[in-house]
Amino acid sequence: MRVPLSWLREYVDLPASETGRDVQAKLVSAGLEVETVERLGAGLTGPLVVGKVLTIEELTEFKKPIRFCTVDVGPANGTGEPQEIICGARNFAEGDKVVVALPGAVLPGDFRIAERKTYGCVSRGMICSGDELGMGDDGTHGIIVLPPEHEVGTDATALLELYDEVLDIAVTPDRGYCLSMRGVARETATAYGLPLRDPALLDVPAPNSYGHPVQVSDPIGCSRFTARTVVGLDPEARSPIWLRRRLQKAGMRPISLAVDVTNYVMLELGQPLHAYDRARLDGAIGVRRAEPGEKITTLDGTVRALDPADLVITDNRGPIGIAGVMGGANTEIADAETDPETGQVRGTTEVVIEAAHFDAISIARTARRHKLSSEASKRFERGVDPQAAAAAAQRTVDLLVLLAGGTAEAGVTEIIAPSAPRTVAMRADHPDRVAGVAYGRETVVRRLQEVGCDVYGQDELVVTVPSWRPDLNEPNDLAEEVIRLEGYENLPSTLPRPPAGRGLTERQRTHRRVGRALAGAGYVEALNYPFIGEQVLDQLDIPADDPSRAVVRLVNPLSDEEPALRTTLLPGLLAALRRNDGRGSHDLALFETGLVFRLPAEPGVAVRLPVDRRPTDAEIAGVDAVLPEQPRHAAVVLAGAREQAGWWGAGRPSDWADAVEAARTVAREAGAELVVRQGQYGPWHPGRCAELVVVVDGAERTAGHAGELHPRVVKALGLPARTCAMELDLDLVERASAGPVRAPRISTFPVATQDVALVVDAAVPAAEVERALREGAGELLESLRLFDTFTGEQIGEGRKSLAYALRFRAGDRTLTVDEASAARDAAVALAAERTGAVLRGA
Structure with missing residues (x-):
């Protein structure tokens, strides 16, 4: 979230001496990640003024089009005479108001403006574009053409708000309310101890039956829907400079007045909105789940096949938008255009404004499913204030009426699913117990009220959390608010005191010995992410009924292509081998020791452990009981030459025996006896596969396999020919050991x-x-x-x-x-x- 300091000052009366760096320090102390403070206009000095183009002479004797212009800059040049300027741009005409840099001005990048002779004429200044002034992307990439009402000679630096500071905040998932000026202003007001002018405190008319009809079929997916209509819009109306500049500073590109207003209100209040051309709507607006086979063309021009889990906005024709993600092309606001026959300007004159609240999980899954992340979906995923929908719609209506000459219809549609305020019960001393600091009840109550909570009770507090904080669900969340506002830097530092005499466990020592032994045998350790896609198990020829097929799936995976935790180390190692082979390293020997994850026989739900005291043994055992089994494995993969050729003789390619020897190396380091016999399993070649067996509690157990991979697996995974591999259950091998590994006895007598x-x-x-x-x-x-x-x-x-x-x-x-x-x-x-x-x- 990019936050212009000038915009922030509209809601909080910051001291005039406070700079962006000062505000950054305050917000960082309050727990926000303010990554940078950008100084706009750094290196820019005037004179920079508004000018009017009087004449344009086309110079055609040069290789590219050149224009010799005279520009009225008023008294800004000291003479009042027109300024002669050479310019190559084509997007302005005689009579247009433009931005002129006079001699002596310095533009960003230390570009100095001076009188100079060029193209056979003397140019006394420069007509400027937005890029040359460091204004960001305005969608035109040409000369700035100002509205005609601006007076010639006016200082353009103030008009274009070129001097400002912008805070770039990395908003974490639990701080979704800070994806708005309103949320950042609330944090700033709290940090400075100043009052907040809440932009959402607007007079909103009561709902009635005259608004645009709306039907919500899924109240869980859409708990609130507000619709307002504005008619009589001027299709030629353009966004004013102040609006365009605020969008640019916030990192958004101005598009058209109606779209710019909805984006502006979203940035201001945090409520995503959408504007429909009412002339393109067919009947009532509906909210439902998509039906099988439905498709929609979104605003980016892409035809998307909808999933039955997608929440969609519809009219009588079908889907007209993916709820909370992106609107459809068939109801978008039309750009103004002139009819060549009649000369009349055509465009959108009536809009229906949507301000809705959608389920965060549903929107997140839809955006990920379609690989379509938008400004709206980013906010809905993190949680939007449902109470702000009506105010956001009203703010949009007010701006459209003000800037486009429209008229707000009296109809107000508002559909609200019944809900109750969220309350959390908490002991008054709970933050003290969590932080180890005696805050006291008064401080706890004051800090919770500062974040918008209503607090009742004495020793046992009942806290009603504000609608814009969906992340406050339990006492620990409230304790975190108290701790961060009191200052993380004020928490005392205490060093843990571990009991003496405890070193590495036997399991840890075995793990380290195995790693050192494999490295000493010429293997290179390759650490891989523990995520896999289930299709790789098909490529490895793992049998359908194999326990390795029972994977643990993640609720919120980093990648939809790898949504499960690994049950074998081979996919990651083989991918690393393939990647290195593709980059020219053909003689490879890689190893990894790490955890694999087995689905528990009886899956359960883990309880949350307390943080204000040490969990009891029973609580820890309860969590352990529902966690996946996580044995530690060791695996190697080999390809290319195992021994290089040289003056000492011919080399030798790696083969199945090297993989078997790696398994013996692991067993020796664990102090276990390994039985090697012919086997047949999954990815290995049936004639070159060794089954690795250990004896545990008097019974033989298969600990793994080693050998050459099956040609079918090699082809499926794109591996080098004759690739070999070994994987061993290190925990099972350790259980088969005869006890701690002892150093070898050295005899002085002959052999x-x-x-x-x-x-x-x-x-x-x-x-x-x-x-x-x-x-x-x-x-x-x-x-x-x-x-x-x-x-x-x-x-x-x-x-x-x-x-x-x-x-x-x-x-x-x-x-x-x-x-x-x-x-x-x-x-x-x-x-x-x-x-x-x-x-x-x-």
Whole structure:
């Protein structure tokens, strides 16, 4: 919201010495986000006067059209003689009043005006456009042509209000009333302790049955509708300079008188309005939900398909506007135009003014659904004062009568859904308990009255909140008002005192170890937003009955394309991999550790925890019970080369085994034993997918999967060929750990190495052979590594050879050959018993 200081002073008698910076400091202290203070006219100095164009001579001997003008500037030039000026603009004629910068003037950008010879003539000044004076967008981008009533030689800086300060306020969702001069003026008056001249305090005629007919079919979506009619408007009437300038300073472009007046009143009172050309209306105005298949052409010329949840304004022909968002093109105010045959000026001469109050949630959803954010929808989304509708309609009528010569019809239509004032019960000391400051009842009552509340009671207060504050719904909201008006800077600073001896939890330590280990293995951490669209689960080939399909949907998502919380880390990681690959980084290894969200088996509604005391354990447990389950996962994705080629030899592309090794790395850091077996799941290639299993409480649990992604998934997501991935439930792996991870024991005694080659059926997983060897070798085994696999005629069809290197070491002695051999034989024996393994060559 852009707030011109000159306009603000109309409602609050600020001291003359107060600058925009001073007002900014006061409003910031009151809790408003005043981002900047813009000084209009900075660098602009006169003389800048009103002139009348006497003659125009077209100079045609140059490449572009040039005009040699004589302009009457009165006594402003010291001689009274016409001023000779060269100008290239074409949008003015002889007899027009224009703005003239005389020699010695300085325009914004340090553009100095002086007499100079150009195009064979001497130019003594400049005829100015709005852009050259820093006035902003007026929709013309040409020379300023003033109304004829302004006297020649008048100071144009005062006439055009070129000197001003504008406060740019970032209005937060709970301060919707500050999207108006009225709301900002109320905050300013409170901050300075000055009275407010409320522009909404107008004499409004009582409703009657003579107004334009209105039918509201949805009183929940539209709780109030006021209609007023003005006839006899001059179609050639234009917005006066003061009105156009205020709109420009507020960041809006002047369009036409009727539209400018409705925009002006919206900025002044915060109530969006709409003006209909009554000649284009067909019957009564209606308010209802859209019907299936209905369409409307909005004022921006776009044909929009309406949703049954959209609230629409209608007449006998159908929709004529999207309520609270944008009007329809078929009833817009017509621009004045001259009939070429009769010479008569045609245009809108009768308007019906709409001032309504619409449901905030309905308008917000409609605006988002149609990707159509307007000045009106921004205000309705944040809450508009329903009591201001009649006053806004009256203010619009008064301005149209004043500026366009119209006549207000006696008919006043007002439809109001029954409602009661909103009250909030609160203890008088509640703000004290929240802030930790003793304000006292008198201060609490005074501050609440300053924001417009009516307060009754002593220790137990009953507060009636004002109609323009829909955000005040509970005691904490009222406490916040007291605290901010008393000054956030006056709250005492206290440092928390955590109990000694508490460090990271075991879960946090595991999380950090896993991150360091993956980074050490060459992976780069990529943090992603936890939002997904459900269509990505289709692209990942997640089965329809998979628990990952039960997503938690957000009520108010940041993006309609990603309205749910993730159930897997892969969508974000794969999107990051695709983005980096598309930008030239083809050898990628990314990882992420983060939370995923599972829909609870029995969804419930969480209660709000108190802020004036510590919640009880039961209250916290109640909130936890209805929250989604949030396990922590670890995931990696790989593409391109895993090992680069160089003088040391050929490189190696990443493959499924690297993804499996990443899972083993995670399990080692968690101190858990990971069982790797062939699997088949969702996005992974059925022949190159490993199921990752851990043992928890004596039962095997699938903790995740690793391997190469299915070509269909790679194509659907636009990934590099042979992309690999791994995802693991880190919390489940941690539960499978044998306890805190201990540092490895270092022995000073030599190692004894024994190699074995075992022949097994081709269907036997190497992981089962390895697990049997580890268990059979006993405590003397330090490490075990598969270093070769072989298939061929020598060992028979359907068989494979697995060669392992076993390292034995004791912590207190040097092992003998017999001890190492015995441990090896025990390992082979158990492998033979469990997997049918036979020593190769035996």
